[in-house]
Amino acid sequence: MDQLLSPKQIAEAIGASESSVKRWCDQGMLTTVKTAGGHRRISVQEALRFVREQNxxxxxxxxxxMPATDDRKSRRIEGCSERLAGSLLADNELACHAIVSDLFLAGHAVSQIFDDVITVAFRTIGEKWACYEADVYQERCSCQIALRVLHELRAKQVPPMPQLKALGATIEGDQYSLPVTMSEIVLRSVGWDARLLGSSIPFDSMINAIKRYQPGLFWLSVSHIRDEAEFIAGFNRVFEAASKTESAVVVGGRVLTSEIRSKLRYTAFCDTMRHLEEFGKTLSRQTQSVPANSRKKNRKA
Ligand code: B12
Known part of the structure; x- marks a missing residue:
């Protein structure tokens, strides 16, 4: 069960008075639940949303x-990718959590943290690996740490809207788990009930998932292609299936050259997590403005 906080605890966390927090609760600025005895309680996720939005x-x-940090200046994006790369390679997991959670608490969008900090840190790690300055185990270990940091961040997000379903995956043979996991968190940050099916999923299996869940959005992260012709054919079959269930197909990934993209059918291509955030926001607005009774009758809840 989610951890619940009292107004007093929130007041202590942000250095405000308890009466101010109670007032914010009563004004609806903080969503509360009431205990059996009538006391206000706030989920950690809701408290974090409030802190981030209200600065x-x-x-x-x-x-x-959230992990305690020793550096209160670490709220700026600048310099964080270098510190993160160093901490990942040094196997300093606590420091990695702290760098990312500081930026999150400071109100930076998760898309920005991903594009400008984590992705840049991994570019550095990739360069070091290519120049024999980082060992293979350090690269693999860095991925494991980053995934745990991402899962921690996901757990701190407010629960999304169940009516906005999104599913995502990587294609067979594509083991790159960071971008596809980041996409899930970015979509959740703009209200999508986004769920990653997993990595290395055969196209037929993706189609089965689309038929079963009929998501409003299906995202695919493509970082490795084994066979280009097979990929194009399989991808376009997924698009066909998604069209039948009125699911938008969003695609991104480092190996999708403009030549490959010209042979694919999709709703949107995104270069970055920021693009995905914008697309996710626009599509959710459109989806929610469609009257409920005119949506597909057989769409599963
Ligand atoms: C970690 C890593 C791996 C790991 C991944 C493990 C894991 N669990 O994820 C593993 C071990 C699989 C791996 C394997 C290999 N790797 Co590697 N890998 C990397 C590394 C260091 C980081 C990749 C990463 O996750 N980056 C973080 C993500 C978030 O960044 P990103 O992919 O750029 O994503 C951004 C955008 O592209 C976009 N985006 C991406 N996907 C999507 C999806 C959507 C929907 C949207 C909206 C946006 C979006 O948004 C992201 C954020 O801005 C890179 C270095 C680098 N430059 O990235 C090398 C790198 C990609 N690897 C490389 C190589 C050579 C390999 C191997 C061939 C090595 C080998 N000899 O075996 C194999 C290939 C195996 C395979 N089948 O894929 C080279 C590729 C060189 C090239 N020109 O193609 C790189 C560049 C390293 C280097 N400097 O040489 N690798």
């Missing part, structure tokens, strides 16, 4: 289940 400084991050 409050967190003085006691531990109360919000």
């Amino acid at each position: 409050y400084s967190v003085v006691e991050p531990r109360i919000l289940a």
Whole structure:
């Protein structure tokens, strides 16, 4: 069950008065649940949403289940990718969590943290690996740490809207788990109930998932293609299946050259997590403005 906080705990976390927090609760600025005894309680995710949106400084991050940091200046994006690359290669997992959670608490969009910090850090790691300055185990270990940091971040997001379903995957043979996981978190940050099916999923299996769940959005992250012709044919079959269920297909990934893209059918191509965030927002607005009774009758809840 999600951890619930009292107004007093939130007040301590951000250095405000308890009465101010209670007032924000009563004004609906903070969504509360009431205990059997009628006391206000706030989920950690909701408290984090409030802090990020209202630009409050967190003085006691531990109360919000965030790692404590020793560097209060670390709220700026600049310099973070270098620090993250160093911490990943040094196997300093706590520092990695702290760098990312500081930026999250400071209100930076997850898309920005992903594009400008984590992705850049991995570019550095890739360059070091290519120049024999980083060992293979360090690269693999960095991926494991980054995935744990991403999962931690996902757990801190407010629950998405169940009516906005999104599914995602990587294609068979594509083991790149970071971009596809980032996409899930970015979509969740703009309200999508996004769920990653997993990595290395055969096209037929993706089609089965689309038929079963009929998502409003299906995303595919493509970082490795084994056979180009097979990929194009399989991808276009997925698009056909998605069209039948009125699912938008969003695609991105480092190996999708303009030549390959010209042979694919999709709803949107995104270069970055920021693009995905914008597309996700626009599509969710459109989806929600369609009257419920005119949506596909057989779409599963
Ligand atoms: C980690 C890593 C791996 C790991 C991945 C493990 C894992 N669990 O994810 C593994 C071990 C699989 C791996 C394998 C290989 N790798 Co590798 N790998 C990397 C590394 C260091 C990081 C990749 C990464 O995850 N980056 C972070 C992500 C988030 O960044 P990104 O992919 O660029 O994504 C951004 C955008 O492209 C976009 N995006 C991406 N996907 C999507 C999807 C959507 C929907 C959207 C909206 C946007 C989007 O948004 C992201 C954020 O801005 C890169 C270095 C680099 N420059 O990235 C090398 C790198 C990609 N690898 C490389 C190589 C050579 C290999 C191998 C061939 C090595 C080998 N000899 O075996 C194999 C290929 C095997 C295969 N079948 O894929 C080379 C590729 C060179 C080239 N020109 O193609 C690189 C560039 C390293 C280098 N400097 O040489 N690798």
